Amino acid sequence: METNADQNAESRMRHVVYDRFGDRDVLQVVQSAVPAPATGQVLVRVHGAGLNPIDWKTRKGLGFAARQIEHSLPWTPGYDMAGEVVTVGDEVTTLAPGDRVMGMIGFPAGGGGYSEYALAAADELAIVPEELDLVAAGALPLAALTAWQALFEVAKLESGQKILIHAGAGGVGHFAVQFALERGAHVIATASAGNRDFLAELGVHEVIDYRTTDIGEECYGLDVVLDLVGGDTGKRSLHTLGEQGVLVTIPTVTADEIISTAESLGLRAHGMMVRPDVFHLEEIAELIEDGDVKVHIEKAFALDDVAQAHELLEGGHVRGKLVLDCR
Template structure:
């Protein structure tokens, strides 16, 4: 099969199409013929060596997949051959999703919503599960709560806005001016242009902040939280000093590391079926243009997700 293999850390140019052996599924696993692959910022960090999660190259990046079940190992009961599925298998271990086939545990996948294309479905898993686990499982966002979501136009952010609205929250988000109309259409109640306004000066009484940017955003966000409010961060999740400062300010702290979860995927699919969640695909590129997908991601101006198709 074809896969995108990198032999060294470096820029997007290290991502090369290579012929490799098709994976053999183990007991409890399925073999998926990949139809689309979601590209995430964490993969660019791994590629560059800034976040060497997979150790030294060579390796194949990627987790977000949508495709068709090619083979089911006997004894595995969730799917049948021919089923359309989507998922984020094995994270944070290497899943090798930038490829034509992926083998992984069946319970890391869910049935693809029939109303979505494979490209749209591949845009959901990592970003959608991050948002779901942050807002629903950790923060328990509910009706009438005020939620501040940073980077609302990004992969996680644009899904988080929709999930929070589906839960009945009042949603405030930060984004560049070019994305304001898009975010209003997704249901955001307030959109703040981070380039012209300081959200920490204009937002207050927030129940939950979902911080997805890093830098000083977490500390500035503490000023927007009500006493007892919750800061959820996917960036500084292991920052003990930030956690201490948050607790000292009378607020609560939670770091989130996204986990594979078919229950969460089923919940996201249900929101799609109810018309409450729709992933936005900024660009679809062929597998061999993985380098161009990384250039777009690192440019910082993508709305929603970039997707590859084998």
């Protein structure tokens, strides 16, 4: 017979919170009641929660997401997660308990991914291909959507074009190189020497070691540059563009200065901010199903090791993705 203690244990969950902005020591793991889904929502038993640069920047109080949440702390971070649907709220007809799902959830003010259970709007979630483990799937949505939207919505990359992708071995970068290759582009990527083989295995045509080589001397007449580094790297990259070329820069902090520099040179540059888009996510899932795209996980961390995960994330030299294993 189930006791009250058993029932209570079952209705509790562990999740990460911080009650103030600051260094990694503000991250705590606490217990709370498992929430119930509202109309249009589902409750997901989280297997994997992706870690993204926005997570540590927001934790430090930096950037636009921090402004959204500063008056609603304590807050559970995490915009990426994958897991199994437990219960569905009213008016949810597209998902059922047991479905394997992933999504970019609660962006920007909700969050909630760093948890054993998370609420998500049903229309934020895509079905995870059988080929993809649910912990790995948790690391996919935000980074893959960033790459997809930058390449195909903003840059309008086409087959046969030449593209330079900075930080090609990173979270967004390793998706971007695979999407660009799948689209039929000629792909050049910058990386450290240690990531040359990793990128060659993904099919990248040329890998440039950014520590020893000046891209301005190596590249010219490019159709697209995807700048995942920002600052001086973005500005120097403008000189590699052809007359009709376009640079898309992702770090928001330096986007304005790069765009201004481009205008002064008579060139095109755009900043962008990722947004949840379940249709894009479904297209990406198909590429994974077909074996055309892989998710590379450098390391999975337990919830209790979230501060270590943030330390590695802040270091900025992750190959592929980091993920919290929330099972």
